[in-house]
Amino acid sequence: MTVVLAAERLTKQFAKDDQAIVALRDFTLSVEEGSFVTVLGRSGCGKSTMLNLLAGLTEPSEGVVSHRGEKLTGPDMDIGYLTQSDTLMPWRDVQRNVEMPLEIRGVGAEERRGTAAALLQRVGLAGFEKHYPRELSGGMRRRASLARMLAGTPRTLLMDEPFGALDAQLRTELQEELLQLWQGSGQTVVFVTHDIEEALLLGDRIVVLGRLGRIVTDQKIDLPRPRALDTLRVDPAFVGLHTAMAAALKEGSS
Numbered sequence: 001m002t003v004v005l006a007a008e009r010l011t012k013q014f015a016k017d018d019q020a021i022v023a024l025r026d027f028t029l030s031v032e033e034g035s036f037v038t039v040l041g042r043s044g045c046g047k048s049t050m051l052n053l054l055a056g057l058t059e060p061s062e063g064v065v066s067h068r069g070e071k072l073t074g075p076d077m078d079i080g081y082l083t084q085s086d087t088l089m090p091w092r093d094v095q096r097n098v099e100m101p102l103e104i105r106g107v108g109a110e111e112r113r114g115t116a117a118a119l120l121q122r123v124g125l126a127g128f129e130k131h132y133p134r135e136l137s138g139g140m141r142r143r144a145s146l147a148r149m150l151a152g153t154p155r156t157l158l159m160d161e162p163f164g165a166l167d168a169q170l171r172t173e174l175q176e177e178l179l180q181l182w183q184g185s186g187q188t189v190v191f192v193t194h195d196i197e198e199a200l201l202l203g204d205r206i207v208v209l210g211r212l213g214r215i216v217t218d219q220k221i222d223l224p225r226p227r228a229l230d231t232l233r234v235d236p237a238f239v240g241l242h243t244a245m246a247a248a249l250k251e252g253s254s
């Protein structure tokens, strides 16, 4: 298998009031092409710091990130990033938000419109093209953000607790929709969460982080796909994995 994304011995420290704060220490990870890796960890263990480094948004204090064999020195159009909070542009309607990555690439207006319309249909937002972000619910804004990320056709997707702020039912809907969008796409995903069920529902592999991004467990998840939470919750294999992940999280925080 081809390694798409590689983090080698990453350390990140921030300066605050003349003091160095270490957020991530000696973090190493290889992500294979087409895989869905969920990174599970408690609040403050360095997940967002790690994802920002993988996205090329910040520079490591030590270590190297490589994407498709090349050292990452800044943001890359081939890497899509869905953050925890909304980054839709408030002054653009949904259609024009989704068109943005295509505009940056210099794609013509007609093709942009066609691509955006198809994506909005896929994420269930057909009919909302002319709405502004403030006129959408939280779930709809997440869908629009997802469509905007996909419009850039990145082969690698990084997601930082993208559904964390939604109610449980909506979260389940969006998780299942994300799986449908991803399956067969060939895209590689790194999805950060602190939710064990979410990690197990989505991932081919779960990496559990402890303090400062220490890898406590790195485990393959063989649960058959398609996966749905309702049926998974009563599957003994799922229950066993859930218990193991909970124990790993606990170990990581000590």
Ligand SMILES: Nc1ncnc2c1ncn2[C@@H]1O[C@H](COP(=O)(O)OP(=O)(O)OP(=O)(O)O)[C@@H](O)[C@H]1O
Residues within 6 Å of the ligand: 014, 015, 016, 021, 022, 023, 041, 042, 043, 044, 045, 046, 047, 048, 049, 050, 194
């Ligand atoms: N820009 C910054 N300046 C100073 N400290 C920072 C900065 N960014 C993160 N940190 C610190 O680094 C540590 C890890 O933060 P990070 O946001 O990566 O954790 P996280 O696992 O993503 O948390 P959460 O799940 O709550 O989002 C925290 O102690 C945080 O305070």
